[in-house]
Amino acid sequence: MDSQHWRAVITAAQAGDRRALDELVAGWLPLVYNIVGRALNGHADVDDVVQETMLRAVDHLGSLRDPDSFRSWLVAIAVRQVRDRARRKTPDRLEEAAAADFAELTVLRLQLEGQRREVAEAARWLDDEDRHLLSLWWLEVAGELTRRELAAAVGITRQHAAVRVQRMKERLETSRGIVRALDGACPDLRETTGRWNGRPDSVWRKRLARHIRGCGYCGGTREAVVPAERLLVGLALVPLPAGFTLSLALGGKTAAAATSAGWSAKLLGALTKPAVAMTAGATIVAGGAYVVTQPPDAPPPRAAVSPTATATSLPPRAPAPPAATPKTSPSTTEKAAREKTGPYGTVVDAVDRAPDPNARPAALPRRPESGVTSTGGPKAVMQHRGDHVTLTGRGYVLVRWQISPGSRPGALVMPSWTGLKGRLFHVASGGSRRMDDPLPGAPNGYATGMGGPAIGYAVLSPGTQQMWQNEYFYLDGTVTLTQNERGCDYGLIVFPTNRDAVVEDIDQGPPQGAIRYGLVRDTGTDRAPVPQYLTRGAPADPATVPQRSRV
Template sequence: MDGRQWRSTIAAAQAGDRRALDELVEGWLPLVYNIVGRALNGHADVDDVVQETMLRAVDNLGSLRDPDSFRSWLVAIAMRQIRDRARRRTSESLSEDAAHDAADFAELTVLRLQLEGQRREVAEAVRWLDDEDRQLLSLWWLEVAGEITRRELAAAVGISRQHAAVRVQRMKARLETARGIVRALDSSCPELREVTVRWDGRPDSVWRKRLARHIRGCGYCSGSHESVVPAERLLVGIALVPIPVGFTLSLAFGGKTAVAATTVGWSAKVIGALTKPAVAMTAGATIVAGGTYVVTQPADEPPPRAAPTALSTARPKPSPKPSASPAPSPPPKKVDLYGTVVDAVDRAPDPNARPTDLPRRPASGLTSSGGPMTVMNHRGDRVTLKGQGYFLVRWQILPHYRPGALVMPTWTGLRGKLFHVASGGGRRMDDPLGGDDGSVTGMGGPDIGYAVLPSGTQQMWQNEYFYVDGTVTLTQNERGCDYNVTVFPRSWDDMNKDVMTGPDQGAIRYGLVRDNGKDTAPVPQYLTRAEPEDAATVPQKSQVADD
């Protein structure tokens, strides 16, 4: 839609045209989401700030005198809401858990736009900036991408264009420092490993200064191993990050505003705020999409029922009375769940306890998108396995390179069934290394830092075995603690030999057989039949509905 069309749409919306208002909400929501998302780095408050911005814009649209200034007016509203949120946070204690669970907009940018090389580096450097710089960057990024003008940037910040130029230059200098930190952390500098041995993997101003100081004095880290492209050249042509795919509501709202919001997958908060009347969703409701769904619940609770559709809630037509006794109605078809709930930390078995026999499932062969062996060292690496058979996921956790919170790999796009059948490799990753005192394990130690698992995550073994009958994609979601996984097909004989190797043969412990040969065998954590754009957002759930 060109400028003339937007002006007429804005004028119609001011005159009370509901359809025009819907078009404004649908058309400008992506811009607001990108401004707020980058300014807050994907914090959980993004939904609330975007919601408040759009509501204020809708409520005050009548006060806008010049339709040509709508974009700068809307951007200014968004920046005011961001600053108001920052002021509120200064008097509130931010929950550590909330900060850790918040989605990272830099990662969303990388994953959703499939950025590589130095473009990826710039996106990852954003997390090292302070709030004020990140707010300015959110606007400058859009200016460089051609979405807003320098005049609109200056108006949104509330300063002159000359002052805006100075502020942007200072922010760019700090962004280049952050880019240097990202490059250094990806390097193999041994001195840097010593500097970061107690770092928890979360960027902050203290560590930014420490790392920048190291880089300035380190010949290896300060030396550029490739020509560094200016950030603005890298950002030219980068599209807006698409609004995240959340869930699609199959309910009929009164106006198109709700339809537009749900079509792009916006969150329940924004949808609820922009629709009248609001529709309440009960806690724990199951959202159905594409005929499959993922559920989670304690083992002693029945699975939730699927949400009713318009067809299932329609009033049935009366049927004529039968002349004879009717045949009994067949029982309703039940959607069977397969797999055992394993969303809990499991204790290590007795190292000398020989495991039960390993069931043998049919294996006609697997194909892997990564070939005979797929090594996944970086966030976003993935492999798709198709067919029927066993495969191995081998773990390498590297807290001595970078300790901190470990973000688990995720399984997406499942078609068919996937089971977690066995664990081996002679040890669990929390078994002691190099001594009997247990001071250092595969998960780290006091001198090098620790790899910290998410709450409720099973402790992985060095070798984890799975069986697939269908297709599934595994994605590496490294963030915080450094880790690698290697994936390759494996035969039942090789797996059985590994699992049955015990301490008397040089292993720390026997392996563990998890498979019972039935559909009630355990399924992996972080598994879904959906194909989210950001695999790292898959929740920890261990039951998948059958098709």
């Protein structure tokens, strides 16, 4: 049901409409059940925690000032109730068996098979904290929550949430390997598990993981392992169990009937009078503006691209009036410096022709290096719209593309660089192939990194520079890279790196069996090309950064 409908239902419930309150509780009960059920893995306390969550939501509905934030507010209540339950654990309840294993319920009710079943069963091997986070991340990937709501529910920033989710996913993948190995026929593994009681826990997870890492049989992948997030996209909520109805969740009564038997005096008050004075209008919070100057009147200098590729430039555009935003307007000092040194960088804003596979790259100029730090750590994986990392320091950064048109083809919304302080250049491309190159061994040469007729295509925006598997950048300052995935399914992996690694990658050409050598774009000057979709500002939606921005 759309947000406009729920906004009306929530407003009516706050005003005392009993039917609206009934609909509100019934409509959101499955979401709460899935969060609590997966977080507690079907423990006997699931019913109580779900009930308490819904009661608190009804009791405090009047405190909700913005109906549009109801979902994130409700999810936060559910997470708090799960945490409170953990704090209330007594020794005699620590070992209590689950009333109904939620992993098994997920498999049975959603009829999961293959690797989807494997992911559900792997959840049993996670610690409580990871399982709590999984309960939210699962719903995020399934399209029921946003990353912002996930972070708010856990009470951390989105950057911290990205780190926490990545660590949880790594342990989930380890657990998937354990599930896969236990289904196998490794005699050494049978011997290892001879003393295991069959109950997943962290000690046995580490013990079995060590065995798998050192075992050729268990460690060998007999089929392509699909990332968990690809398997969970669009997956439905686990249906409520038989008998787990709205009447059970509200202590045996619907909201409209709750006035009898003294069930909840607070609920009665919520039903019989307006809960909160609503404001007359909505408040729209505008994001930070950004300032982008126009491209130079002359075409980019030929030196901006090495002789291994041919680049074309779009015709110059008429200058636009400067944006009146003092926050991001250049200072007098910056203007003077720009007039003295000329324009900073040249945006790579035109489709180029693929260089000859045997053409060796030009020499990569040397730039000062002291290292780059990333808020996502040494390997930040960004696979969802809105994921981002902030990079700081002086040195090189690798952005590796992983495009999956077979999972979801369509228009590719390019990532963007925002909030630049200092300098950022696009210095080289590598990875042995461009995304429009055929994949090795592909039938009829169709299955390229951008797709093919059998699986669908990833379509670039008009004028987008064709990316390579590995794109290298040089940073001297700080900047934020945001994943704007929306149409086509793709991920970015961001690694701080160094010049030696860049040179080694781009020099891996046809003699070593790769498709082609890499490409150098760095001129060694401040006129070296800068990335597309780059701004010194902080737009509310990073996906709106102009392609031919100049900074």
